Amino acid sequence: MMGRAFRQGLGSRTFVVGLLLTALTLFGVLAGPLISPFSATEMDFIAVLTPPDMTHWLGTDSFGRDVLARVLAGGRISLFVSLCGVGIGALLGVAAGMSAAWRGGLYEAGLMAACDLLFAFPSFVLALFMMVVLGFGLQNIVIAIALAYLPIFARLSRNLTRTLMHEPFVQAARLMGQGGARILTREILPNIFSTLLVQASVGIAFGIVMEAGLSFLGLGVQPPTPSLGVILADGREYFTRGPWVLTLTGLVVSVALLGFNLLGDALRDLTDPRLRRAVGE
Amino acid sequence: MSSLLLLGLLRRSGVALLTILAGAMVVFFAMKAAPGDPALAALGENARPELVAAFRRLHKLDLPAGAQFATWITGALRGDFGRSLTLAGGVPVGQLIATRLPVTAFIGLYALALAVLVSLTIGTVAALSRGTVIDTAMTSFAVLGVSMPDFWLGYVLVFFLALNVPIFPSYGFVSPADSLPGALLSGFLPALAIAAPMAAVFSRVLRAALLDVMHRPYVQVQRSLGYSAPFVFVHTIFRNALIPYVTVVGLQVRYLLGGVVVIERVFGIPGIGSLMVDGAFGRDYPVIQACALTFLVIVLATNLLVDLVCTRLDPKARG
Numbered sequence: 001m002m003g004r005a006f007r008q009g010l011g012s013r014t015f016v017v018g019l020l021l022t023a024l025t026l027f028g029v030l031a032g033p034l035i036s037p038f039s040a041t042e043m044d045f046i047a048v049l050t051p052p053d054m055t056h057w058l059g060t061d062s063f064g065r066d067v068l069a070r071v072l073a074g075g076r077i078s079l080f081v082s083l084c085g086v087g088i089g090a091l092l093g094v095a096a097g098m099s100a101a102w103r104g105g106l107y108e109a110g111l112m113a114a115c116d117l118l119f120a121f122p123s124f125v126l127a128l129f130m131m132v133v134l135g136f137g138l139q140n141i142v143i144a145i146a147l148a149y150l151p152i153f154a155r156l157s158r159n160l161t162r163t164l165m166h167e168p169f170v171q172a173a174r175l176m177g178q179g180g181a182r183i184l185t186r187e188i189l190p191n192i193f194s195t196l197l198v199q200a201s202v203g204i205a206f207g208i209v210m211e212a213g214l215s216f217l218g219l220g221v222q223p224p225t226p227s228l229g230v231i232l233a234d235g236r237e238y239f240t241r242g243p244w245v246l247t248l249t250g251l252v253v254s255v256a257l258l259g260f261n262l263l264g265d266a267l268r269d270l271t272d273p274r275l276r277r278a279v280g281e
Numbered sequence: 282m283s284s285l286l287l288l289g290l291l292r293r294s295g296v297a298l299l300t301i302l303a304g305a306m307v308v309f310f311a312m313k314a315a316p317g318d319p320a321l322a323a324l325g326e327n328a329r330p331e332l333v334a335a336f337r338r339l340h341k342l343d344l345p346a347g348a349q350f351a352t353w354i355t356g357a358l359r360g361d362f363g364r365s366l367t368l369a370g371g372v373p374v375g376q377l378i379a380t381r382l383p384v385t386a387f388i389g390l391y392a393l394a395l396a397v398l399v400s401l402t403i404g405t406v407a408a409l410s411r412g413t414v415i416d417t418a419m420t421s422f423a424v425l426g427v428s429m430p431d432f433w434l435g436y437v438l439v440f441f442l443a444l445n446v447p448i449f450p451s452y453g454f455v456s457p458a459d460s461l462p463g464a465l466l467s468g469f470l471p472a473l474a475i476a477a478p479m480a481a482v483f484s485r486v487l488r489a490a491l492l493d494v495m496h497r498p499y500v501q502v503q504r505s506l507g508y509s510a511p512f513v514f515v516h517t518i519f520r521n522a523l524i525p526y527v528t529v530v531g532l533q534v535r536y537l538l539g540g541v542v543v544i545e546r547v548f549g550i551p552g553i554g555s556l557m558v559d560g561a562f563g564r565d566y567p568v569i570q571a572c573a574l575t576f577l578v579i580v581l582a583t584n585l586l587v588d589l590v591c592t593r594l595d596p597k598a599r600g
Contacts, residue, residue, distance in 0.1 A: 129308070247440070250430060
């Protein structure tokens, strides 16, 4: 099914552009040193705040560090944080949502009420609050992003599971005596997986923005670890003397996020539209 | 309003109140579980023991957690959220919220108004010129808007606009209470930065909703009865497309408030968001609790409002 969707996707401009940008982002993040030979942390006080040129494509910052090298290294950390956060949120959320739909009753009502409560706080406010409770730092951003995404995945997977629960193939599996856990993971999960994947690809983009926002305020990743938010916050410090640091870093981030969003959009169009209509998305 | 509708509204308000109560408990006890002693954080690690004891008595930190919660929640109902641990020798937090809420409401509504204005234009134009270059350009703008971090956009806007167009100040905020034109000018760039990603989302929803409604049978019937195209568009297509649009606008208020927090801090706007960030740095527990709860109440109140507007727009939901 994925293979057919992929072939269909190659006909869609959104899908191709999104895929290219995402691939470019992943390549840059994974193979950073191939693109910029400079170190992300090494200082060079002769080349302080040089504007972009042929050697330093994005210029240097106030310590003479190559901004491109820092953006690539920072991108790796931010993407990792976002992936882990969305991954954990998705895992726990899907487990909660699917089991809630399956068991129903008080269990479902209680779990969904808890999710509604989490969802009623603005995500960024919830993250900010968690940073105070848990302390600033990298692993706590992961938890904050996971908590923001847990209710979204829980609700989505519960609604999707409910629409499929009474389909004949699930009934058949039931009659054959399969247990609840096995039906959920073997019969239902493969059928809702693509929809969950779409949500995750949009979630990763938003997770990166959340990390950047928290670190930009000084509440997230702490310098000297370069994350995108830390680099942007650095760029703000000497914005008038070297506006390229903040401007170009943000531009690179925007292009990377554009890739994730386009890919998510295209995947949404390609995955089963009937299922989406059934949950009112 | 039918009695059925009133009953539904009452039920939803009840759920919202219960959610606020549960939210208050979560906020309060999570904060209690946070590591670190707020008294030592405020007074310094080497504070004299009798000072620490007095501080704990003043902020009721010496009571058991359950009793602390009871005092806090009953106080909160009267707008008394305790005293700040760090600001100006213990300003009442309720007073802080009361002075800063109007600023946040102003900047939030300003951003929302900009986003709605922009998206109504873009969404309608894109839907009416479906498949043309204009449509592609507008749709691309919409995806781009979602991809730009709002705080970064705010900075770039200031750099390219405030420095070239001197009517926009690059920093500082004039309170709407002092001068409304001043507030509208000084708040324009921050509001625009918050509005951009939302305008993008709203435009996409409106475009999709308009295109969906345009091909419904009831629209075709109206057209075939001889009603003019503009009439059908305004009275039927647009009105029906507004239902999903308003729902999404309401849902995005959560997202808007997140943007408000960062942007307030970046532009030095004295609202609830910057108060909460300052509180986070100072580990000022009462301030953070009150801010988080305020945001929760705003979201739930918005949800109720959206429900109400949607039932007004949708005859089927009116019962």
